[in-house]
Amino acid sequence: MSDRSARVSGERRQGATEDEKLLVSPVAIPDRRSDTTSDPWRVLRIMGEFVEGFDTLARVTNGVSVFGSARTRPEDPMYEATVDTARLLAQSGFTVITGGGPGIMEAGNKGARLADGRSIGLNIELPFEQGTNEYVGTSVNFRYFFVRKMMFVKYSIGFVVFPGGYGTLDELFEALTLIQTGKIKHFPVVLFGSSYWKGLLDWLRDTMAKERKIELSDLALFTMTDDPAKVVDVLLSAQRAQAEQAAQGAGAGHGHRGIY
16 A cells, blocks of 8 residues: 555665766766766756746745645644645645645645645655655656755745655755845744754753854744744735835835845
């Protein structure tokens, strides 16, 4: 019997993924000439992924990216909390964007679908096959993580982050870095599941902030909650703030959000 929410959802691919090929160190390539001739041409494939992503997602408005573990099973309470949150977001007019895979991603797309909202999946080529979940309405497939990560930020007005692993933390801290450095503004990051995230928050406050690696004010860059309705309230507030910013920017001749 298949398990849609298992992290490994298929057989291992034959050969390296495109990300692996791109990131191979020159030290590991005996014939350096093959590397120097293939990398410039690989730029065209990367450019093609940007074009496809921009073209497919161009009309997405009020997107919210939902992140979390691909290992979360349907019987996990956090799966149902994700469904509820995504359903409320869709009912409030938001487009739900996920990584398109199993677990929390599937729950996010399912919630949007239950509310007849727009459900988008941005899938990625992995060493193990990861199929697109059945609740995705619009799917874009990527070979390169950095192209995909760009799309999550560009077409979202905020992130909702459920319990997850390294990939989830990667998306979380990239968003916090972009906010902290002023690359994106009025961009809420909501951590859902206080018992899961409490240890991280304690470490950020008691170690990082205490040793002045970050400021205490940086802890205000995200919100933590256990309430799906609170998530919606935070996103609606950000939506209004971004609309005001866009109106002011349009009057000054620069109505962009400052992404990258």
